[in-house]
Amino acid sequence: MDAINYEEQPGTGIVIVKGRECMIDGKGQAIPLTNVAPADKLQDELVRKIIGFAADLNGRISRFRDHTMGDLCSFDALLAQEYGAKIGGKKGNRTYQSYDGLMQVRVQVSDRIEFGPELQIAKSLIDECLTEWSAESRPEIQSIVARAFNTDREGQINKSELFMLLRLEIEEERWKRAMEAIRASIRVTGSKEYVRFYSRRNLEAAWEAITIDLAKA
Template identity: 65%
Template sequence: MEVVFIEQPSATEAAAGLVIANGRSYISDAKGNLVPIENVRAEDKLQDETVRKIMGFARDLSAQIARFRSHTVADLGSFDALLEQEYGSKIGGQKGNRTYQTFDGCLKVQVQVSDQISFGPQLQIAKSLIDGCIMEWSEGSRDEIRALVMRAFNTEKEGQINKSDLFMLLRLDIRDERWLRAMDAIRNSITVTGSKEYVRFYERDTPKDDWRAITIDLAKA
């Protein structure tokens, strides 16, 4: 039985995913088996090298963005602290949304705080009351409301809801007593479970131009 001696790979070899054993180069397959590098097909090696190259850049970029976000939060926090010390009040009020601009009005940083919410069992009561209203409405009446209710509760997927459409229901001016009780049930079902802070960046050439977003999201870059 051959004794296998695993050697310490160089930084370049490690980055390439190579394992050095008994003086030979191997690469692990998806099952954890060591395959001699010369036995790996050329296209598989090229794909491996391409993905490792991209992932190296992705890790560096991710770390850079994380540092940038930390510095941005720290810089804005320091500025907010100065304003609070000067005026005795926090910028952005209770919600925490705030906007910062350069003196020439051409650069802007926006901080938006979005509440993360969940819905309690009262939502099922609201759905039952709403269904009662819809069943009594004459055929063809308030079809747009029917469609909105269908989208809000997404009845084809049990347990799923559409928050934006659900909140649209709260804006409708319907005087039916059951509808009003349903809207109260929706409001009572809402629980704020946390919040998430988004920082967005904008620029424009002159104060008369429209803002252009500086995108960091790869899907929108």
């Protein structure tokens, strides 16, 4: 199919093709504006409006995150220079609090974990155990195993379910060897910092998160 030469009217979804107002459909074809259903025009306008606001908000959140981390790092450097002190524990988690004790900024460091080839050995040993136990094995153990080794949407092993296996008290020798293989497979490949914000009405009240997440706002 030959490429369509057109002049775009920014932000409208409308293009000019050979002097006619058109809209490009999902197949890349230019459809004259008069042939586009009113409901489709309205939906296109709605989506473009929302995406415009979303893109702007995304940019502002990114700038806010960068400014926040920059301000916190500057404060940390000031403490280190002036007082020879620093905030936080060994893992890098830090908490900053307002003078009145009603607002907090928390920086939490989460390790990025991957698993080495030992995990496949663990899976083989666990499968042997489940096959031998068959009907005698508890359904909840079978369920945890199935979830642990089922990859998530990013194609990663389900870490939380896998770590649940390590907490099970099972004395079978092969099971113990499987758990040792899981532990040996764990690789910490880096870390990521998360900034979270909290406030409370008074000193006796519980901390409430200030959410910057559409799903939780």
